[in-house]
Amino acid sequence: MTPSPLSADGAAAKAAGTIALQMLEERGRGAVLVGVARVDTALEHLLQSLMTPSSAKGDGLFRPERPLGSLGAKVALAHRLGLIDAGIERALNGLRKLRNAFAHSAESASLADPAHSSRLAEVYAEARSNPLWVPLESVLAAQPPSAHGPLDPALRDYILLITILVAFLEATAQQLTPFQPPVVMGFGGIGRPADPPQQG
Numbered sequence: 427m428t429p430s431p432l433s434a435d436g437a438a439a440k441a442a443g444t445i446a447l448q449m450l451e452e453r454g455r456g457a458v459l460v461g462v463a464r465v466d467t468a469l470e471h472l473l474q475s476l477m478t479p480s481s482a483k484g485d486g487l488f489r490p491e492r493p494l495g496s497l498g499a500k501v502a503l504a505h506r507l508g509l510i511d512a513g514i515e516r517a518l519n520g521l522r523k524l525r526n527a528f529a530h531s532a533e534s535a536s537l538a539d540p541a542h543s544s545r546l547a548e549v550y551a552e553a554r555s556n557p558l559w560v561p562l563e564s565v566l567a568a569q570p571p572s573a574h575g576p577l578d579p580a581l582r583d584y585i586l587l588i589t590i591l592v593a594f595l596e597a598t599a600q601q602l603t604p605f606q607p608p609v610v611m612g613f614g615g616i617g618r619p620a621d622p623p624q625q626g
Contacts, residue, residue: 439558442593446562449585453574455528455535457581461588462497462525465518468595469500472509475599497522509598517549517591537580550583556590 445464452460470488480487488494494503501522505515524545528535537543553559566582610619 439561439593441596442558442562442589443565445592446565446585446589447569449588450566450569450572450577453581455531457584458525458528458535458537461584462521464592465521465588465595466497466500468592468599469497469504469518470494472595472599472602473500473504473507475602476507476509476605478604497525509602513552514591517553517587520545520549521587521591537584538578543580546584546587550587553587553590556594558590558593559586562586562589 449457449461473494474488486492488500490496494500497518501510501515501518504510505512510518524542527542535542537546563582563586566577566585569577571577606619608618609616
């Protein structure tokens with residue numbers, strides 16, 4: 427795989443610090459649900475960046491009852507389009523399962539619980555190869571303890587994973603332009619696509 431063109435001072439790095447510090451405000455179930463919601467939104471932006479803009483107000487394609495309304499559908503499409511590799515697909519599906527487990531648990535769930543930590547262990551191992559992991563870890567370590575107390579290592583790793591995924595999904599989306607197929611079918615037959623609309 428080709429190394430990312432984003433250096434430590436690139437778009438992903440600029441967004442990552444802010445995301446990590448915002449995630450510090452969450453704990454427990456809230457951290458998991460908010461983190462996966464942020465990833466879901468970033469993945470939606472990634473897909474939209476490759477699609478022809480919707481002619482309707484708002485993009486109904488991504489509403490909960492529509493084809494791309496679930497995180498699982500977005501992950502599958504992004505992978506099939508080649509926008510994310512197999513490692514990111516595994517990470518996103520792992521987060522989806524984690525979110526579902528936390529959302530449907532009547533008890534107080536913790537990221538340190540063996541059932542959850544084992545689900546993410548392989549994902550964390552892969553994510554640590556990202557060049558932003560160590561600098562972001564230092565940023566989090568330098569933060570004073572919050573009202574919730576010191577930062578739990580399981581939550582720290584989760585915040586780092588969410589931060590890297592969101593920052594890189596958004597940075598990737600910014601580098602894409604809507605897909606232009608070589609031909610388009612219409613009632614008049616098959617022809618060349620119309621010129622893309624000019625961005626204002």
